[in-house]
Amino acid sequence: MEKTHFTQEINMTPELMARIEELCSHYPADKRKSALLPVLHEAQDAHDNWLSIELQDKVAEILNIKPVEVYEVVTFYTMYNRRPIGKYMFEFCQTSSCCLRGTEDLMDYTCEKLGVKIGEPTADGLFEVRGVECLGACGYAPMMQLGDFYKENLTKDKIDQIIDDCRDNKIILHDK
Template sequence: MEVSNIKQVINIDERLTARINELLSHYPEDKKKSALLPVLHEVQDAHDNWLSVELQDRVAEILGIQPIEVYEVVTFYTMFNQQPIGKYMFEFCRTSCCAVRGAEDLMEYTCTKLGVKEGEVTPDGMFRVVGVECLGACGYAPMMQLGDYYKEHLTKEKIDAIIEDCRAGKVDLHKQAITE
């Protein structure tokens, strides 16, 4: 799949606009750029968990900054996706503790079960499996991140159950923000 040929529908609706304005209200008027990270998170969540160049340009316009300032952030942080990733991205920790506890084998098992290679999206657009650097949960190895949640002490059986729950629509990817 060539990313440059993929067109993303940009939908900055009333709900997203209100959320962006609420985020901007936490910063001085002349410091809108300070809201870049939270705005990118909100915009990515509202757009199938990825940010096309056109969408990044729109964020720059909203914040009154240069597009390159958005590109620099999006390309630096691995939490921002620059291509479609599927609805569920399984991010397996592959550093020392997880590797010793079998994370690589579990990642390979998951890829085989889903019929993809690492980094590919399943044909139905549901799943992507990737290896990532340390997720900081060594005591719970092997583990992976799914949305905002860690899935810990993984086994093949736990992975099977997670995949089934995802297919059944039982997996919430995002923690609910606590607002005052």
């Protein structure tokens, strides 16, 4: 999957635009750029959890900033996706506490179980495994983030159950 540019239908619904304007209202009118991170979250959530170049350009236009100002933020933070991703993104913490408690083995196990490599979505588009920096739950290592929620004290059995629950649509991804 070496494609570098993906296209996406951009749908800036009236509801999405109202939410963006509400976010921008928290900042001075001449500082709309300050709303960039929350606006990117809203745009990504409304567009299948990823931000195409065209959608990033639209965000720049809405905030009246240069497109490169959006690109530099989107490419810096791992919470923004620049390509279509699996519906269930397993983001395993890869910092010291989690590594000492076996996160790397759990990542390998999960990839093997799903038949993918790290950073590669399953053929059905349902799952993807990614390693991320500290998620701030060291006392519950090993752990991962799934949508807006943490899955902690992970074991192979817990991974199996999470995968089954995702397949059965029992997992809620967002706390909204």
